[in-house]
Amino acid sequence: MSFIVLLKAEYMLVYSEVMRRKSALMAIIIYPYLFAGLTLFVGFSAGSPQSFVERVGIDPIVFMVTASYMIMAITTGVDDILWRPLSDSWIGTLVYIIASPVNKLKLFMAMPIPRLTLLLMMGFTSILPIYVAFYGLYGVSLTIVVVALSAIGALVMTPLGIAISGLMHVASESWRILSIVRPLLFVFLGAYYPRMFMPLVLRLISYSIPSSYTVELVQRLLIGIASIDIVVLLGLSIALAAIYVPLGRKSINYWEKKKVREGVKAH
Amino acid sequence: MTKAIEVRDIIKRYRVKKRLGILKSITEFIDALKGVSFSVDYGEVVGLLGPNGAGKTTTIKILSTLLLPDDGEAYVAGYNVVEEQNEVRKRIGIMLSVEKGFYGKLTGRENLEYFAALYGLDGKRSRERIDYLLKLLELDKLGGDYKLFEEFSLGMKARLSLARALLSDAPILLLDEPTLGLDPPSARKIRELVKDLAHRENKAILYTTHNMFEAELVCDKILLINKGRIVADGTPQELKSRIPKLKVITLDIRGKGSIDKVLKDLEEKYEFKEENGIYEVRIHVHRPEEVFNETVRKFINNGFEILSARIEEPTLEDVFIYFSEGSS
Numbered sequence: 404m405s406f407i408v409l410l411k412a413e414y415m416l417v418y419s420e421v422m423r424r425k426s427a428l429m430a431i432i433i434y435p436y437l438f439a440g441l442t443l444f445v446g447f448s449a450g451s452p453q454s455f456v457e458r459v460g461i462d463p464i465v466f467m468v469t470a471s472y473m474i475m476a477i478t479t480g481v482d483d484i485l486w487r488p489l490s491d492s493w494i495g496t497l498v499y500i501i502a503s504p505v506n507k508l509k510l511f512m513a514m515p516i517p518r519l520t521l522l523l524m525m526g527f528t529s530i531l532p533i534y535v536a537f538y539g540l541y542g543v544s545l546t547i548v549v550v551a552l553s554a555i556g557a558l559v560m561t562p563l564g565i566a567i568s569g570l571m572h573v574a575s576e577s578w579r580i581l582s583i584v585r586p587l588l589f590v591f592l593g594a595y596y597p598r599m600f601m602p603l604v605l606r607l608i609s610y611s612i613p614s615s616y617t618v619e620l621v622q623r624l625l626i627g628i629a630s631i632d633i634v635v636l637l638g639l640s641i642a643l644a645a646i647y648v649p650l651g652r653k654s655i656n657y658w659e660k661k662k663v664r665e666g667v668k669a670h
Numbered sequence: 671m672t673k674a675i676e677v678r679d680i681i682k683r684y685r686v687k688k689r690l691g692i693l694k695s696i697t698e699f700i701d702a703l704k705g706v707s708f709s710v711d712y713g714e715v716v717g718l719l720g721p722n723g724a725g726k727t728t729t730i731k732i733l734s735t736l737l738l739p740d741d742g743e744a745y746v747a748g749y750n751v752v753e754e755q756n757e758v759r760k761r762i763g764i765m766l767s768v769e770k771g772f773y774g775k776l777t778g779r780e781n782l783e784y785f786a787a788l789y790g791l792d793g794k795r796s797r798e799r800i801d802y803l804l805k806l807l808e809l810d811k812l813g814g815d816y817k818l819f820e821e822f823s824l825g826m827k828a829r830l831s832l833a834r835a836l837l838s839d840a841p842i843l844l845l846d847e848p849t850l851g852l853d854p855p856s857a858r859k860i861r862e863l864v865k866d867l868a869h870r871e872n873k874a875i876l877y878t879t880h881n882m883f884e885a886e887l888v889c890d891k892i893l894l895i896n897k898g899r900i901v902a903d904g905t906p907q908e909l910k911s912r913i914p915k916l917k918v919i920t921l922d923i924r925g926k927g928s929i930d931k932v933l934k935d936l937e938e939k940y941e942f943k944e945e946n947g948i949y950e951v952r953i954h955v956h957r958p959e960e961v962f963n964e965t966v967r968k969f970i971n972n973g974f975e976i977l978s979a980r981i982e983e984p985t986l987e988d989v990f991i992y993f994s995e996g997s998s
Contacts, residue, residue: 495770
């Protein structure tokens with residue numbers, strides 16, 4: 404079964420949902436600004452921009468806008484994987500998906516790509532104006548690099564997302580677990596709270612998340628880093644994602660078997 | 671030739687929690703299927719007929735690879751439903767719910783395109799198949815091409831659901847109460863189509879319903895299922911002929927007396943329904959001529975007025991009551 408066929412179907416599904424549900428489209432456009440604005444507001448209220456620059460090495464506005472964008476891209480990709488089994492179950496489509504001969508791993512791999520594409524495009528309305536304001540023309544090329552790295556960051560997260568999704572949805576009321584998993588991902592990605600400041604235990608968990616390397620890479624890029632780091636961090640990110648692929652496959656098979664053992668509800 | 675569907679001694683037991691308080695509960699087991707066996711050939715519509723909770727949907731779900739049996743064996747197109755799930759899935763089309771199971775913000779056509787992709791259909795092949803199905807089910811005339819699923823009427827939803835079952839042109843169809851809640855024209859359309867699919871396209875169709883009239887119209891063979899057991903099987907005529915001596919005294923009565931008191935005294939099996947103060951009582955008897963006068967008198971003596979009284983041949987519903995009460 405072709406991955407492209409599934410991807411096209413997912414594009415149609417997601418884009419119809421987003422474009423025909425105006426509130427969803429508005430949320431996608433507004434969310435990065437809202438998120439960055441809120442964090443900056445809290446940041447400026449609690450501390451001074453100078454101390455932020457001294458500690459982190461980047462202007463807080465650039466840092467927060469970038470962090471919000473990357474978080475949005477990465478978690479949106481993972482969200483699709485984490486939420487779809489639930490929403491399909493509520494809508495009543497899950498039963499037909501499970502009863503079809505589709506390769507479930509391929510389907511889950513295709514799920515996050517359409518919304519991710521949309522979000523990546525949003526980079527040109529959210530981070531581009533800020534980068535141009537701060538860095539001039541260099542901001543344009545920087546935007547392209549950050550968008551590309553966000554795409555990689557979201558894609559390398561897919562296998563881990565599938566592994567978590569498969570394990571999570573065998574539990575009843577898995578949406579409760581999901582509301583815990585999501586903020587944890589926020590923290591461990593190190594986008595708002597850079598990994599270098601994390602306690603050792605948190606840092607070790609963060610190292611096990613493939614996207615955290617691309618987040619770190621972007622942060623270093625904004626500060627100014629040696630080129631060797633790019634290769635190492637990207638390599639680690641992709642290698643870790645590859646390790647999670649078999650785990651994702653097993654997890655999704657386990658979920659499907661468990662569902663069938665209990666009986667998939669047709670509603 | 672391999673049977674399209676072959677089920678041997680399937681047993682399914684559900685675990686249910688019985689709540690005895692906020693924190694206290696006990697686990698009980700309910701036998702949904704108690705050793706069900708049957709087979710379906712290509713080119714025939716087999717009806718699985720029974721009341722709610724009889725085990726119809728459980729059977730369909732096991733055959734659709736959506737539920738594992740606890741014991742017994744089931745084969746679809748020669749493939750084991752437990753061990754060869756993917757092979758089974760390639761060969762079945764299912765319809766489990768009329769109302770739900772589609773994406774609300776997609777049109778009928780787009781929904782079919784999405785599900786076609788799950789079966790590996792794409793491009794021209796998918797488009798042609800969907801065109802054909804929209805036309806076959808007359809969804810093209812009803813706006814299935816451009817209306818969002820959330821704007822569909824129940825009849826349109828049912829048609830779309832059947833179209834999805836037919837998307838991959840599977841040789842075996844498993845249809846769970848496909849006409850439930852539909853208006854007469856939509857129900858008739860689906861019934862006609864189901865018969866055509868079996869007889870013209872040689873598909874094997876397992877069709878669950880609790881509508882006796884429908885079963886008699888659509889099915890070549892009927893399996894009566896009650897409390898997890900097949901209590902009788904055969905063609906509608908065969909089933910009726912297996913209770914040759916059974917007749918039905920049907921009385922339409924009106925009155926203020928206690929109908930329960932009269933019915934309690936009857937020795938025969940009966941059922942009754944009430945509409946606008948008029949009761950229709952159906953009493954199953956072997957020698958109606960011997961008990962007719964006495965039965966009518968009982969109702970009159972208890973303050974009922976007899977509006978009409980007649981002796982009828984048994985319907986499939988009577989057959990069902992006859993066999994299912996025997997089984998319990």
